[in-house]
Amino acid sequence: MAQRQISYREAVAEAIIEEMTRDDRVFLMGEDIAVVGGAFGATKGILAAFGEERVMDTPISETAIVGYAVGAAMTGLRPVVEIMRCDWMTICMDEIVNQAAKMRYFTAGRPEMAMVIRTATEGGIGLGAQHSQSFEAWFAHIPGLKVVMPSTPYDVKGLLKSAIRDPNPVIFMEPIILYGTSGPVPKEDYTIPLGQADVKREGKDATIVCWGAVTSRVMNAAKMLADEGIDTEVIDIRTIRPLDIEAILASVRKTGRLVVAHEANKTGGFGAEIVAQVQEKAFDHLDAPIQRVAANDVLIPINRNLELMVLPREEQVIAGVKAVL
Amino acid sequence: MELTKENLLDMYRQMVTIRLFEQNLMHYAGEGHVPGTGHVSIGEEAIAVGACRALAPQDYIISTHRAHGHLIARGTHIPTMLAEVFGKATGCTGGKGGSMHLSDFDRNILGTNGIVGGGINIAGGVGLTIKMKKTDQVSVCFFGDGASNRGVFHEGFNLASLWKIPVVYICTNNQYAMTLPLCKNCANQDISARATAYDMPGLRVDGTDVIAVYEAVSGALERARQGGGPSLIEIIAFRLQGHSMRMDAMPDGSSYRPEGEIADWWDNKDPIKIFREKLYGLGYLDDEVAATLEAAAKKDIDEATEFALNSPEPKPESIYEWIYA
Ligand SMILES: Cc1ncc(C[n+]2csc(CCOP(=O)(O)OP(=O)(O)O)c2C)c(N)n1
Numbered sequence: 001m002a003q004r005q006i007s008y009r010e011a012v013a014e015a016i017i018e019e020m021t022r023d024d025r026v027f028l029m030g031e032d033i034a035v036v037g038g039a040f041g042a043t044k045g046i047l048a049a050f051g052e053e054r055v056m057d058t059p060i061s062e063t064a065i066v067g068y069a070v071g072a073a074m075t076g077l078r079p080v081v082e083i084m085r086c087d088w089m090t091i092c093m094d095e096i097v098n099q100a101a102k103m104r105y106f107t108a109g110r111p112e113m114a115m116v117i118r119t120a121t122e123g124g125i126g127l128g129a130q131h132s133q134s135f136e137a138w139f140a141h142i143p144g145l146k147v148v149m150p151s152t153p154y155d156v157k158g159l160l161k162s163a164i165r166d167p168n169p170v171i172f173m174e175p176i177i178l179y180g181t182s183g184p185v186p187k188e189d190y191t192i193p194l195g196q197a198d199v200k201r202e203g204k205d206a207t208i209v210c211w212g213a214v215t216s217r218v219m220n221a222a223k224m225l226a227d228e229g230i231d232t233e234v235i236d237i238r239t240i241r242p243l244d245i246e247a248i249l250a251s252v253r254k255t256g257r258l259v260v261a262h263e264a265n266k267t268g269g270f271g272a273e274i275v276a277q278v279q280e281k282a283f284d285h286l287d288a289p290i291q292r293v294a295a296n297d298v299l300i301p302i303n304r305n306l307e308l309m310v311l312p313r314e315e316q317v318i319a320g321v322k323a324v325l
Numbered sequence: 326m327e328l329t330k331e332n333l334l335d336m337y338r339q340m341v342t343i344r345l346f347e348q349n350l351m352h353y354a355g356e357g358h359v360p361g362t363g364h365v366s367i368g369e370e371a372i373a374v375g376a377c378r379a380l381a382p383q384d385y386i387i388s389t390h391r392a393h394g395h396l397i398a399r400g401t402h403i404p405t406m407l408a409e410v411f412g413k414a415t416g417c418t419g420g421k422g423g424s425m426h427l428s429d430f431d432r433n434i435l436g437t438n439g440i441v442g443g444g445i446n447i448a449g450g451v452g453l454t455i456k457m458k459k460t461d462q463v464s465v466c467f468f469g470d471g472a473s474n475r476g477v478f479h480e481g482f483n484l485a486s487l488w489k490i491p492v493v494y495i496c497t498n499n500q501y502a503m504t505l506p507l508c509k510n511c512a513n514q515d516i517s518a519r520a521t522a523y524d525m526p527g528l529r530v531d532g533t534d535v536i537a538v539y540e541a542v543s544g545a546l547e548r549a550r551q552g553g554g555p556s557l558i559e560i561i562a563f564r565l566q567g568h569s570m571r572m573d574a575m576p577d578g579s580s581y582r583p584e585g586e587i588a589d590w591w592d593n594k595d596p597i598k599i600f601r602e603k604l605y606g607l608g609y610l611d612d613e614v615a616a617t618l619e620a621a622a623k624k625d626i627d628e629a630t631e632f633a634l635n636s637p638e639p640k641p642e643s644i645y646e647w648i649y650a
Pocket residue numbers: 364390391439440441442468469470471472473499501502503568
């Protein structure tokens with residue numbers, strides 16, 4: 001029998017429903033998440049299943065959404081809150097960086113800080129420069145946070161369930177362009193550990209490390225390269241922090257060549273961190289300078305053609321691989 | 326609950342203990358024993374003691390950078406607290422949090438905060454837990470007049486009132502935010518009046534009157550416990566010292582405060598002096614009893630100082646503790 005196919009947004013909702021069923025300390029808060037089921041439809045049906053005591057629409061108050069989650073987590077609940085767009089995480093950075101990430105430290109490890117902040121991230125759907133950014137590098141910079149960005153329906157279900165069970169604050173980033181994409185997702189309970197990369201394609205000539213929406217474009221590029229006889233290995237890190245650097249190093253030791261692809265802006269992007277770690281830990285295995293494929297260092301325009309130019313596509317990935325061969 | 330003679334004398338002892346703790350701290354800061362900084366609440370002791378006396382043991386406290394009094398009034402182990410302020414291994418955060426990051430989970434003091442206003446949303450989340458678990462608790466949030474001008478005040482207050490969350494907001498209006506006087510901080514200097522905007526009761530209380538503080542907080546706690554939602558109590562206080570141990574004057578050493586203000590406040594607004602006179606008037610206190618209580622307070626502080634001074638430095642490997650669970 002063919003495996004059940006569901007969309008990324010359905011996989012998000014299914015993970016939440018399973019975890020809310022499993023643990024009555026889990027609850028949801030966010031803007032437009034309850035009655036309409038989320039601005040992008042990822043929490044549809046959850047209000048009907050659990051009622052408004054555990055699924056709460058909030059006012060447009062990003063600092064309160066995250067700050068209340070901190071207080072609720074400190075007193076034993078497990079909030080899963082939504083900040084509608086990653087761009088607006090800027091508004092609650094104090095609550096994320098100075099409060100959530102540091103509360104265990106300031107209280108000698110007394111409370112569990114089990115909380116998840118879900119947010120729609122990255123671009124590609126014409127929403128423009130305040131609705132298309134992806135700040136995984138900022139969050140990954142902060143000790144105390146975990147950062148996850150799944151690229152498939154299968155991964156999002158397994159990783160979100162792990163994030164909800166994790167006793168630390170987790171920034172859970174869902175690429176907006178992926179919500180409508182479908183893939184095989186088991187109906188049963190399964191989890192994917194945070195901090196475990198996934199080899200999405202095995203190959204021997206070069207390694208491409210990626211995460212988020214660019215992953216599917218990287219996979220397309222890998223197929224196109226295969227047609228030319230170039231065999232690439234694609235590693236989707238899935239979790240930005242903690243980073244599965246061992247998986248990357250193992251691949252680089254095998255291929256000797258590395259391209260890092262992500263959708264966020266190139267300068268100061270998380271790709272830079274991976275490049276730095278690889279040269280620190282596997283310099284002798286590298287046969288060519290590492291290449292980065294990322295958004296140009298510009299704002300994201302709404303015009304379809306311009307947006308396509310800015311965000312990394314198959315072409316740039318192919319060029320990146322050819323540059324390291 | 327009517328306060329008994331024993332209660333009142335104990336409250337006097339607590340106020341004296343807080344005063345001595347902080348005067349002692351200023352002395353040892355001068356000797357280089359306090360890393361960073363610390364903020365004393367000299368002149369605000371009646372607020373800590375009146376409010377904490379009103380709390381039930383199961384109630385929670387979320388506090389600010391100026392919080393020594395709140396912990397002492399709640400019965401926190403003073404040696405552990407002083408050791409923390411000195412940055413010692415025996416401190417409540419192993420010497421890594423200091424004066425601005427104190428906590429005492431055994432007494433439901435979930436933490437003080439180095440971010441002005443940082444506790445306002447957290448306290449709302451603590452109240453949300455209480456509401457969701459339907460426990461007989463209240464979340465009490467201390468903050469200052471300066472914090473009332475942060476955006477989190479608006480977001481946190483609106484949500485707490487909207488959801489009828491059991492929180493008591495206690496705004497210690499000591500008429501200064503660092504160097505800036507109230508008239509340059511608040512467009513409407515009646516902070517309690519803002520409660521109306523959130524459809525919650527707003528009270529104004531004299532912070533030199535420990536019994537008035539006790540009564541106002543008792544009323545607000547009762548209301549919250551009955552499901553009536555949050556209240557704002559603005560307590561007018563008189564900051565008898567500088568902002569912090571680092572910031573006491575203008576760069577040239579002159580004062581940013583009106584001439585004579587501090588001397589006038591010491592003469593007329595010292596809550597300990599005022600309470601002492603009241604207790605003499607009631608016939609509860611005489612020189613002999615006062616001397617006994619003051620000696621007991623001094624003994625506590627001397628013992629704490631011994632403990633803190635003789636405590637070990639934190640171990641180097643402790644830097645990795647309590648970041649992730
Ligand atoms: C968000 C933020 N801004 C500025 C500061 C620096 N700062 C520390 S205490 C303080 C004044 C706070 O005034 P208030 O809330 O009235 O409390 P008080 O110090 O008078 O007790 C300031 C500006 C800070 N710690 N956090």
